[in-house]
Amino acid sequence: MTEEDSRLRGLQSLDFQERFDSRLAEIDALAGFDTAHGVETSRPIEPWEIPEADEETLSSHSRYSPTPIRTIFHVIASAPVDHQDVSFVDFGSGKGRVLLAAADLPFKKVIGVEFSEYLCGMARANIGKYRASSQRCHDIEVRCEDARDFTIPADAAFFYLYEPFTKDIADQVFGNIEASLRDHPRPVIVCLVGERLLPAVVARTGWQQVGETLVSPDDPYFGARLFTVK
Numbered sequence: 001m002t003e004e005d006s007r008l009r010g011l012q013s014l015d016f017q018e019r020f021d022s023r024l025a026e027i028d029a030l031a032g033f034d035t036a037h038g039v040e041t042s043r044p045i046e047p048w049e050i051p052e053a054d055e056e057t058l059s060s061h062s063r064y065s066p067t068p069i070r071t072i073f074h075v076i077a078s079a080p081v082d083h084q085d086v087s088f089v090d091f092g093s094g095k096g097r098v099l100l101a102a103a104d105l106p107f108k109k110v111i112g113v114e115f116s117e118y119l120c121g122m123a124r125a126n127i128g129k130y131r132a133s134s135q136r137c138h139d140i141e142v143r144c145e146d147a148r149d150f151t152i153p154a155d156a157a158f159f160y161l162y163e164p165f166t167k168d169i170a171d172q173v174f175g176n177i178e179a180s181l182r183d184h185p186r187p188v189i190v191c192l193v194g195e196r197l198l199p200a201v202v203a204r205t206g207w208q209q210v211g212e213t214l215v216s217p218d219d220p221y222f223g224a225r226l227f228t229v230k
Helices: 003-031 033-037 055-060 069-078 097-102 117-129 167-183 198-202
Strands: 087-091 109-114 140-144 156-161 189-193 207-209 224-229
Touching: 003 033, 003 069, 069 097, 069 156, 069 189, 069 224, 087 097, 097 109, 097 117, 097 140, 097 156, 109 117, 117 140, 156 167, 167 198, 167 224, 189 198
Parallel strands: 087 109, 087 156, 109 140, 156 189
Antiparallel strands: 189 224, 207 224
């Protein structure tokens, strides 16, 4: 690739990101989630804005960009899970939007896993401010650690990922889920929003998609797939 080709690709990527962020801002403004609940989960955060980011995390973790709130509610509500009996885990929980949405269902516990202490602090602040009459789970925890090092709770049965990191990290996380199931057999659902991590699932045995791809009520980009793991 020539220097000119590289520059053109960079400009195209920047243009796409600007249009994507503009569309997401429109969706969020219409939903009004942050305004209604006194939180801030909307503004994207670039990897280089994270104080503790280093070369490894910059190359292996995605920018913080929230899933539209209507999509989150739709995806979680569509999963065949007995909420009151299990814990919910969001890998790459960022500012905590998914955690707040999941808390509207009666999960035993809602857990966010996020490598950045900077983002964890924002998530904890949002959890502290969140006031919703619909909230049914009040046990929300933010774990600041590498997703690969996170110990899968024996009662965790809903795992949510919106393209938080590379396939290499996902491979290790999915391996940890499988190991947990060998030690504590149980039905689980793994939810992938977007398509970036699909290759990590396709390469594994015993993973089966549940039903059709869930169409986002906000934008086709946020289509989601639910998987069971044997």
